[in-house]
Structure formats: C-alpha cells, structure tokens
Amino acid sequence: MPAATTKPQPQVTIIGAGPAGLMAAEVLAQGGATVTVYDAMASAGRKFLMAGRGGLNLTHSEPLPQFLTRYREAMPKLSAAIEAFPPDALRAWSEALGQPTFVGSSGRVFPQSFKASPLLRAWLRRLDSMGVQLKLRHRWIGWDESGHLLFQTPNGQRGVNVTATVLALGGASWPRLGSDGTWAEILPAKGVKISRLRPANCGFTVAWSDIFRDRFEGQPLKGVTLSFGSHRVRGEAIITRTGIEGGAIYALSADLREAVSSSGQAPLRLGLRPDLETGDLIARLSAPRGKQSVSNWLRKAAQLSPVGIGLLQEAAMRTGVQLSSLSSEYLAALINAVPITLNGTAPIARAISTAGGISFDELDPDFMIRRLPGIFAAGEMLDWEAPTGGYLLQASFATGAAAGRGVLQWLKKRMANSE
Known part of the structure; x- marks a missing residue:
C-alpha cells in the first residue's frame, strides 16, 4: 500500500510589517498557511511605534454605527471588514497579548x-510561535519576467515565487x-487604478508675518474651536513656522485640503x-482700558x-x-472667529496619514485585486481616509484581517478546483 503523501502548505507572502500586514499574517497562520512577511526596514512596525510615542490610540469606544460614519465616502466599502473585526474585538486581541486597554x-x-x-513585542513573539517568518531589509520593487515577486535586498535582487500575496505597504x-x-x-503598470496619494490628517500653510512667526512658532492653542463652513470642532492646534497643525486641524483636514486644492x-x-457667552465677553471688554497696553488689557479682561x-x-x-x-461687540466677535487663511497643505511626508490609494473598484469583496489573481491589498494602501482618534489603526487592523480571510477563501477554492 503506497505511503500517504502530505500536501505542501500554501506559501503566502505579506509585503509590509505594519498593523495591516501583521494582522493578515496572523489570520493566515491560524488558517494553516505558511507565511513570510517582508519589509524594507530593519525592524517591523516602524510607523506603528511612532504612532505610540504620544500614547497608542488603538481604536475608539463610540457606538459602531457612529464609528463607521468616520470613514465618510469609504464607509460602504469598509463596513463589512470593520464589523467582522470591530473595536471590541481589537481590544480583546490586545488583552490576549497581555496589553489590556482603557477608555480615555x-x-x-x-x-x-x-x-x-510592549504590544508589538508580544505580537511578534506570537507570530514567531505560529511559524511566521520575518524577512527584513527586503524592498519590494515589482515582479520579474517569470511573474515572481522581486525584492531589492542588501545582497542584490531576489525573486520569490509564492501562491498568494497580501500587499500592505502603507x-x-x-x-x-x-x-x-x-x-x-x-501597480498602475499592471493596469491597477490608483487614486492620487494626498496628505491626510495634515497641517496647512499660512502666510504669517515675520514678527508673528518668529515669536510664536511652536506655541499651542488650547481649548479653541476651529470652524470651516458648517463644520466646527473643539480641540487644540499648534502654530508652526509655515502654518498651523494639530488635532483640531486634522479633524477638518479632508475638507480643508479639498478647498485648498480647488480654490x-x-x-x-x-x-x-x-x-x-458673547454677552459676558462684551461686558469684560467694555471695562475701561486706562493706561494698559492693548495686549495687557486683552490678557486680563479676556x-x-x-x-x-x-x-x-x-x-x-x-x-x-x-x-x-x-x-x-466687534472685538468679542473677532475673538471667537479669528480669520486664518490657509493657502496650502503641508507636505505629505509630514502628514499623519494618506488619502488616495488603490480604488475599491479594483478589489473584489475579499480584498483581492481583480486584475491580479492571488494578489490582495489591505491597510492604508486602499483609497480611504479617517480622522485621528483610533479610526486609522482600526481600519488597518480590520482590512488586514479581511485580506487574510480572503486569501484563505481563495486558496480553498483553488485547492478544490485542482482536485
């Protein structure tokens, strides 16, 4: 009687060792695939670690229906992935790695x-225990003539032949x-439609006077409101040498960016x-100024x-x-509606995140690129944007998990067709 043969495990490559790529790797490894994660940097999760420098904002606790609206036009395309891996699931995942969470x-x-x-270290240990390999200093540069993935490494170019790939390059x-x-x-060389990459959650440029710029660069504006059109947010901002940035600015950045782009x-x-209250402010400003300078008077009165x-x-x-x-009356109105004209966006290299990317029309429901069978995409490569507040990481984790599940489904169908 012939000995039973063991079918080789499918080889899956993840390109990008950020949250989306590592989550895809975890889902795939749990599903029985042999997974290798490639990254151009010398260590994994570089931007993830940067996001945690001021306190890692993993997700948000607001009700899921409201949460999903934060993704604006991309909500219909992202809803299924986030509903399958919602904020509560992300919090449970973090706790299972020894990192319980709290709501601020x-x-x-x-x-x-x-x-x-600590979260990244625990995650990498888990992935290692699941057999996931990590190949660093491997920069993906496309495909070779045989259709193999092509990487630039410290030792020259290297081709890799795999069954399926998840692109998660940020x-x-x-x-x-x-x-x-x-x-x-x-990707456009392969016919894949890419929406132009643009800065998101970014700062903006302002033509400050030399006196103002030199004196107030780096100064925070706390507890202020920012208004643009019908949108109004409360938060903080920072004066920069070239303009203004900060959380309240980021919350409005998508609309501000489009306005700057169009006009x-x-x-x-x-x-x-x-x-x-306006009446209270007017009363304070109606007190006699006496011999005080305008600056001292405004500092004391308002x-x-x-x-x-x-x-x-x-x-x-x-x-x-x-x-x-x-x-x-006029001064009180001005204090709560100081006009600032934004005349440009800060460079994309300094933005928190990116708008634009692979059009969702290019993807099937399992996040596979239709033109490239066996090639999936996840994370910030896709054409969506969201404000800060945990929404960016949540969608990156969720689409990574969705792409991982999509690969497993594709491999299952492929195996069934080959039998």
Missing part, C-alpha cells in the same frame, strides 16, 4: 501601558519609516474663548494667551485696523 475621557481607547512597543506619509508610496508607480485657499475661523493676542493682531494688521479702535 475623549472616548479613545489606549493600552494601559500607553505604549506601542501610504506615503513618514517615508523614513518605510511607507514611501513607491507601490503607486508599480487655492481655505478660510478658517478660530475661537479663542468658546466657553464664554484671559487671552500671548499667542491668541498675536493672532488677533495678525487679523487686525491684514485689515488695516487697530485693535484699540474696535468696539467691544
């Missing part, structure tokens, strides 16, 4: 350690951490004392910070008026 006052979810490195922000967007030049500028309104007063002076200078000549 803003509803954001963080590991109790508040760091990315966007184009923070390229020094590995996500340089070069894939956006490789060359975006009119932003900044509220310096949003907690004060409790404005030096940078806030500087913004008022910038606005007055551009309209050719003196703050001291304004009525209490």
Whole structure:
C-alpha cells in the first residue's frame, strides 16, 4: 500500500510589517498557511511605534454605527471588514497579548501601558510561535519576467515565487519609516487604478508675518474651536513656522485640503474663548482700558494667551485696523472667529496619514485585486481616509484581517478546483 503523501502548505507572502500586514499574517497562520512577511526596514512596525510615542490610540469606544460614519465616502466599502473585526474585538486581541486597554475621557481607547512597543513585542513573539517568518531589509520593487515577486535586498535582487500575496505597504506619509508610496508607480503598470496619494490628517500653510512667526512658532492653542463652513470642532492646534497643525486641524483636514486644492485657499475661523457667552465677553471688554497696553488689557479682561493676542493682531494688521479702535461687540466677535487663511497643505511626508490609494473598484469583496489573481491589498494602501482618534489603526487592523480571510477563501477554492 503506497505511503500517504502530505500536501505542501500554501506559501503566502505579506509585503509590509505594519498593523495591516501583521494582522493578515496572523489570520493566515491560524488558517494553516505558511507565511513570510517582508519589509524594507530593519525592524517591523516602524510607523506603528511612532504612532505610540504620544500614547497608542488603538481604536475608539463610540457606538459602531457612529464609528463607521468616520470613514465618510469609504464607509460602504469598509463596513463589512470593520464589523467582522470591530473595536471590541481589537481590544480583546490586545488583552490576549497581555496589553489590556482603557477608555480615555475623549472616548479613545489606549493600552494601559500607553505604549506601542510592549504590544508589538508580544505580537511578534506570537507570530514567531505560529511559524511566521520575518524577512527584513527586503524592498519590494515589482515582479520579474517569470511573474515572481522581486525584492531589492542588501545582497542584490531576489525573486520569490509564492501562491498568494497580501500587499500592505502603507501610504506615503513618514517615508523614513518605510511607507514611501513607491507601490503607486508599480501597480498602475499592471493596469491597477490608483487614486492620487494626498496628505491626510495634515497641517496647512499660512502666510504669517515675520514678527508673528518668529515669536510664536511652536506655541499651542488650547481649548479653541476651529470652524470651516458648517463644520466646527473643539480641540487644540499648534502654530508652526509655515502654518498651523494639530488635532483640531486634522479633524477638518479632508475638507480643508479639498478647498485648498480647488480654490487655492481655505478660510478658517478660530475661537479663542468658546466657553464664554458673547454677552459676558462684551461686558469684560467694555471695562475701561486706562493706561494698559492693548495686549495687557486683552490678557486680563479676556484671559487671552500671548499667542491668541498675536493672532488677533495678525487679523487686525491684514485689515488695516487697530485693535484699540474696535468696539467691544466687534472685538468679542473677532475673538471667537479669528480669520486664518490657509493657502496650502503641508507636505505629505509630514502628514499623519494618506488619502488616495488603490480604488475599491479594483478589489473584489475579499480584498483581492481583480486584475491580479492571488494578489490582495489591505491597510492604508486602499483609497480611504479617517480622522485621528483610533479610526486609522482600526481600519488597518480590520482590512488586514479581511485580506487574510480572503486569501484563505481563495486558496480553498483553488485547492478544490485542482482536485
């Protein structure tokens, strides 16, 4: 009687060792595939670690229906993946790795350690125990003449023949951490439609006066409101040498970016004392100024910070008026609606994330690229964007898991067809 033969395990390659790629690797390894993860950098999860420098915001605790709306136009394309691996599942996954989470006052979810490195180390140990191999300093540069994946390594080019591939190379922000967007030049050669990569959750440029820029660069604006059109957010911002950035700016960045792109500028309104009723603010500003300078008077009467007063002076200078000549009513209105004209976006290399990417029309429901059978894509490579607050990482994890499941389904069908 002939000896039974063991079928070889399918070989699956993941390109990109960030959250999407590593999650795809975990799902695939659990499903019985032999998995190798390739990354151009010398270590895994470089941008993930950077995201955790100020406290790793894994996801958000708001109800899932509201959560999904944060993905705007991409919501219908991402909903199934996120519903299959929702925020609660991500929190349970983190806890299983020895990193329990907590909900902050803003509803954001963080590991109790508040760091990315313990979570990443535990995750890499788990993947190693599952047989996942990690090949570092391997930069994907396309395919060779035989259709094999082609990598640039320290020892020259190397071709790799695999059964299936998950592309999880990230966007184009923070390229020094590995996500340089070069894939956006490789895939169109194969007929894959790519929406132009653009900065998301980014800062903007402003034509500050030399005096304002030199004095207030790096100064924070705390507890302010930012308004653009019908959108209004409360938060913080930071004055930069070339403009303005920060959490409140990022929350509006998609609409601001499109306005700048279409008309060359975006009119932003900044509220310096949003907690004060207009009548109360007018009463404070109606008190006699006496011999006080305008700056001292505004600091005492309206409790404005030096940078806030500087913004008022910038606005007055551009309209050719003196703050001291304004009525209490007009000045109160100005304090809570300081005009700032944004005239450009900060470079994509400094953005938190990237808009644009592989069009969802190019993907089947399992995240396989239709034109490239056996090639799947996940994470920030896809054409979606979301605000900060945990939404970016949640969708990266969820689409990585979805792509992993998609590969397993594709392999199962392929095996069935070959029998």
